[in-house]
Each structure stands twice: as structure tokens, then as C-alpha cells.
Amino acid sequence: MNALPNIEDPPPIGQIKRPLPDQPIDRWLRPFARFLHVETTSGILLVLCTVIALIAANSPLAEPFLAIWKTPIQIGIGSLQFNHSLHHVINDGLMAIFFFVIGLEVKRELAHGALASLQQAALPIAAAIGGMVIPAVLYLSIQYGEPGMRGWGIPMATDIAFVVGCLALLGPRVPQSLRVLLLSLAIVDDIGAILVIAIGYTESLDGRYLAVAAFSIGIVHLFSRLGVRRFPPYIVVGAIAWIAMHESGVHATLIGVILGLMTPAKSVLVPERFREYLHEKKEEFDQRRWERKQHRAEVVQEVQRLTRETVSPLEYLEMTLHPWTAYCIMPIFALANAGVAIELSNMTDSVALAVVLGLVIGKPVGIVLFSWVAVRLGWARLPDGISWPVLVSGSCLAGIGFTMALFIDGLAFGADGLDTAKTGVLVGSAISAALGITLLLWTLPKPVTPTDTQTTP
Numbered sequence: 001m002n003a004l005p006n007i008e009d010p011p012p013i014g015q016i017k018r019p020l021p022d023q024p025i026d027r028w029l030r031p032f033a034r035f036l037h038v039e040t041t042s043g044i045l046l047v048l049c050t051v052i053a054l055i056a057a058n059s060p061l062a063e064p065f066l067a068i069w070k071t072p073i074q075i076g077i078g079s080l081q082f083n084h085s086l087h088h089v090i091n092d093g094l095m096a097i098f099f100f101v102i103g104l105e106v107k108r109e110l111a112h113g114a115l116a117s118l119q120q121a122a123l124p125i126a127a128a129i130g131g132m133v134i135p136a137v138l139y140l141s142i143q144y145g146e147p148g149m150r151g152w153g154i155p156m157a158t159d160i161a162f163v164v165g166c167l168a169l170l171g172p173r174v175p176q177s178l179r180v181l182l183l184s185l186a187i188v189d190d191i192g193a194i195l196v197i198a199i200g201y202t203e204s205l206d207g208r209y210l211a212v213a214a215f216s217i218g219i220v221h222l223f224s225r226l227g228v229r230r231f232p233p234y235i236v237v238g239a240i241a242w243i244a245m246h247e248s249g250v251h252a253t254l255i256g257v258i259l260g261l262m263t264p265a266k267s268v269l270v271p272e273r274f275r276e277y278l279h280e281k282k283e284e285f286d287q288r289r290w291e292r293k294q295h296r297a298e299v300v301q302e303v304q305r306l307t308r309e310t311v312s313p314l315e316y317l318e319m320t321l322h323p324w325t326a327y328c329i330m331p332i333f334a335l336a337n338a339g340v341a342i343e344l345s346n347m348t349d350s351v352a353l354a355v356v357l358g359l360v361i362g363k364p365v366g367i368v369l370f371s372w373v374a375v376r377l378g379w380a381r382l383p384d385g386i387s388w389p390v391l392v393s394g395s396c397l398a399g400i401g402f403t404m405a406l407f408i409d410g411l412a413f414g415a416d417g418l419d420t421a422k423t424g425v426l427v428g429s430a431i432s433a434a435l436g437i438t439l440l441l442w443t444l445p446k447p448v449t450p451t452d453t454q455t456t457p
Contacts, residue, residue: 042326043165046402049334050426057339069336082243090336091410094329096242096256098403101325102190103260104318111265111314114184121188122380123371124181128188130370131398132156132196135362139354148351150412151421153200155358155428157193157404160186161330162429163397166437173444175385178394185367185398193404194257201411202250209248213255216241220262229268229309234259251411263317269309277306330403337406337417338426346423355424359399360431367395393439399432401425 056065069087076082084092109115114124135155143149163182167174219237228234238259246252281303293299308316346352368391374380382391405425409417 042161042330043168045327045331046161046334049331050338050402053335053337053339054342054426058342062339062341066339087336090332091407092246092252093242095333095407096253097321098325098329098333099194099253099256100260101256101318101321102194103257104263104314104321105260106187106191106257107261107263107265107314108318109184109187114180115187119380121184122374123383124184125188126370126374126380127181127367127395128185128192130366130368131158131185131189131363131395132192132366134366134369135358138362139358142350142354142357146350148354148418148421151351151355151409151418152412153193153196153408154405154412154421154425155355155362155399155401156189156196157401157408158186158189158363158398159400159402159404159429160190161326162400162402162433166397166400166433169437170440170444173446174440175390175444177383177385178390181383181386181391182394182397189398190404193408194254197251197408197411198254201408205249206247209244210250213241213244213248213250216244217255217258217262220259224262224264229305229313263314265312265314267310267312267315269306271310274306274310333403333406337410338422340419340422340426342423343419346420347427349420349423351418351420352424352427355405355421356428356431359401359405359425359428360396360435363399363401363432364392364395367398368392387443389443390440393436393443395436396432396439397436399436400429401432402429405429 053065056062059065069085069090071086072083073086073089074081074083106115115121136152139152139155140149143151160183163186164179167179167182216237220234220241223233223237238255241259242252242255245255281299340346368388371380371382371391372388375382382388386394402425406417406422409421409425412418413421
């Protein structure tokens with residue numbers, strides 16, 4: 001009998017062989033899959049797409065390259081017509097999925113992570129508030145009363161993909177507590193950026209479409225309360241909510257955040273019950289009985305569905321969508337938005353200088369200042385392994401504002417954004433990355449080598 005091993009007494013971890021035989025395509029794709037699991041990969045791809053966009057925008061191919069993003073996209077059903085450029089579809093459509101993943105990450109941290117309790121959340125919240133307020137104040141100190149004043153939200157956000165990439169370059173020297181702090185700070189930062197988009201960059205509202213969006217969100221909540229577990233109904237209602245939000249005047253990407261925050265963070269099927277279920281089904285997969293069994297596809301479908309229910313919808317969707325946002329949506333966004341003609345006048349423009357000042361100076365000053373106040377007042381404490389010099393060094397990395405900064409630039413200065421503001425984002429983010437890595441190399445403890453641990457006789 002070729003029955004399955006006893007589920008109650010499984011082989012030791014690491015000794016279980018892959019149940020599926022290797023195929024030729026597996027051998028070809030395995031190095032690529034390993035590369036995608038490297039922590040810095042998404043940051044490398046984002047930098048590569050940014051460089052490609054910059055080279056294309058400053059080459060003889062600039063005109064056709066920039067024209068690609070103005071390609072009209074038309075979708076219509078009766079009197080309802082959607083007619084926008086490819087650039088608009090990317091920034092309002094694809095980025096809604098990016099914001100949905102942000103909503104999932106925020107929900108995860110609020111439910112199970114570093115923001116689950118006020119004691120844990122106090123320091124990253126204080127640091128994030130400082131990292132938003134001071135950059136905006138510095139920007140406005142230069143641009144107040146000027147046409148560029150609308151860009152006050154540009155230097156407020158942190159690009160977590162680049163921050164994670166920079167920390168990965170430093171290897172094991174970076175304490176886990178610093179990683180958690182910067183990731184938590186970036187999550188709170190994202191919440192602030194979402195509020196900035198909703199409040200600061202919404203000019204007019206259409207109450208009818210806003211009501212449709214609110215009704216659609218209510219339907220999603222009703223589905224969740226009724227126990228609807230299939231994704232297609234949520235996708236259909238979510239698409240309706242996105243269209244309504246788009247037409248209401250509020251930026252459509254916010255529907256992604258709202259739906260992400262509404263995603264359940266608890267699984268329906270507990271592991272113990274699933275283990276019992278597998279024990280009951282074990283005999284059905286006996287080779288002889290399985291070959292004679294009817295409706296085998298239904299059994300397989302049931303096992304697939306129940307297996308997915310052992311994790312929460314939040315965890316499943318985050319795992320499923322994160323590769324798409326990291327390796328597809330964000331690189332496409334960079335190609336569509338980072339193409340700016342590099343001119344000397346852009347470097348010296350007051351808007352570019354205000355953005356650079358906000359990112360390079362405002363971010364670390366705000367983070368450290370508000371953190372110091374929170375610790376001084378007894379609201380928070382520095383995590384183990386983080387000294388004030390290390391916090392100062394790590395806070396410089398928070399000045400990498402690439403993705404969200406370019407996104408807000410488009411909201412502030414029109415669909416294509418302002419070249420001088422984009423220049424400030426690119427220059428400020430590059431300086432922040434170089435400064436943060438350099439200071440961390442200086443302030444973090446040096447890695448212990450085998451020779452360091454040897455004792456003299």
C-alpha cells in the first residue's frame with residue numbers, strides 16, 4: 001500500500017522531499033525565484049527602472065518615450081465612458097492595488113505587529129509625525145506664497161522599499177529593533193500620506209458618486225459579516241467603489257487603502273481542526289481508493305479551499321499581491337513618473353531646493369526631535385540595540401521619499417507633475433540614502449569576526 005505517511009507523526013522538518021517531480025522549467029526558474037527572494041531585489045529593480053526613465057528622458061528618444069505614457073485608454077459601457085491616458089491609468093488604477101497592499105500592511109501592524117499596543121506604537125508614531133511635520137514646515141518656509149506651495153506634501157513620505165534595500169546592504173550589523181522601528185515608522189508615515197492625499201489634494205467633491213462609493217464599501221462590509229469567502233464578489237464591488245471614488249473628486253487610490261483596512265486579519269479555520277480534517281481525508285488519498293474514486297476534482301478543490309482558510313484573508317492577499325506591487329506596479333510607476341529632463345536650472349530651482357531640504361534635513365530632524373520629546377516625557381523608550389547616534393543615522397534613510405513623493409508631486413502639480421519637484425525628489429532621495437548608509441556604517445557596532453572571539457593563551 002502506498003498510503004501517505006502518518007499525519008500524526010510527520011518526518012522531521014528538512015527531510016520532507018518535494019512531492020512533485022522537477023520539471024525542466026523548474027530548473028530554469030529556480031535561480032530567478034531565489035533572486036526575487038533577495039531582500040534588496042525590489043529596490044534594485046526600482047533603481048534600474050528609474051535610471052532607464054532618466055536616460056530615456058534625456059536622450060534622442062525622449063519624445064517617443066514620454067509619448068508612450070500619453071497613449072489614450074478608452075473603456076465604455078453605454079453612457080459611462082472611461083477615457084484617460086496610460087499615465088493616468090497607472091497612477092490612479094495600478095497604484096490603487098499598491099495602496100490596497102499598504103492598507104493590508106497597516107491592518108497587519110495594527111492587529112499583530114508593532115502598532116498593536118500603544119506602548120509599542122508610541123515611538124514610531126511620534127517619530128513619523130515629526131518626520132512629516134518638519135519637512136512640510138521647511139518646504140513651506142521656502143515656498144509659502146509661491147506657486148510651488150502646493151507641493152508641501154512631497155517631502156513628507158518615506159519609500160519603504162528603498163529603506164529595506166539600504167538596510168539589507170548593511171547585512172547583519174543592523175539590529176532587528178532598528179528594522180522594526182523604521183518599518184513601523186514607514187507604516188505610520190503611509191497613514192499620514194493617505195490623509196494628506198485625502199485632505200490636502202481633494203479640490204471638489206461630487207456627493208452622488210461619493211454616496212455610491214460609500215454604499216459599495218457598505219456592501220463589502222456586509223459580505224464580510226455574512227461570511228462571503230470568495231474573492232470575485234469583493235473584486236466586482238471594489239471595482240464599482242473605485243469608479244465611484246474616481247468620479248467623486250477624491251483620489252481613487254484611497255479606495256484601495258479603505259478596502260485593505262477592512263480585510264479580516266483572522267483565519268476562519270484553526271490549524272487543529274484542519275489537522276483533524278486531513279486525518280479524516282488521508283485514507284481517500286490511498287492509491288487504490290483514489291484511482292477508483294469519483295468526483296476527485298471536487299475533493300481537490302475542497303482541500304485547496306480549506307488550506308487557504310488556515311490563514312487570514314489579510315495574510316493570503318498580502319503574500320499574493322506583494323510580488324506584483326514590488327516587481328511590477330512600482331517599477332512601471334517609476335518608468336512612467338521618473339522620466340525628467342536633467343537641466344541645471346532644475347537643480348537650482350526653489351521648488352527642487354525645498355524638496356531636497358525637506359527630505360535630507362527635515363526628515364531626520366523631525367524624527368529625532370519628536371522621538372526625543374516622546375522619550376523625555378516618558379511616553380516611549382528607545383528599543384534595545386538602538387542608541388541616539390544609530391537613530392540619527394537610521395532616520396536619514398527615511399528621507400528616501402521616491403514612490404510616494406513622486407505620486408504626491410503628480411497630485412500637486414498636475415498629471416505629469418513638475419520636473420523641478422521630481423528633480424528634488426531624485427536628488428534628495430539619493431543624498432538621504434548615501435548619508436544614511438554612511439552614518440550607519442560609522443555608528444553601528446562592527447561585525448564580530450572569528451578572530452575577535454579568540455582569546456589569547
